[in-house]
Amino acid sequence: MERMAEILKISSDKLVEEVMKLRKATGIPENLKKVGVSEEEIGKMVEEAMSYSRNLSNNPREVTPEDVEKIYRKAFT
Structure with missing residues (x-):
């Protein structure tokens, strides 16, 4: 995750937040x-x-x- 966040130029916490938003928006069960x-x-x-x-x-x-x-x-x- 750290590498992905680095590539996207965002913090790891922000990346996790965005992935969780995507999960929720797509209806993927948690x-x-x-x-x-x-x-x-x-x-x-x-x-x-x-x-x-x-x-x-x-x-x-x-x-x-x-x-x-x-x-x-x-x-x-």
């Missing part, structure tokens, strides 16, 4: 809950995400199921 994902589905989503070994092996950082679950739980709320 979290997984609003797209109909239930909290009970998160475990299955973690399993599915961890099954994409090609993507995981190309990631510069090791990703654990706990990492993925944290991301999904944050995206849920």
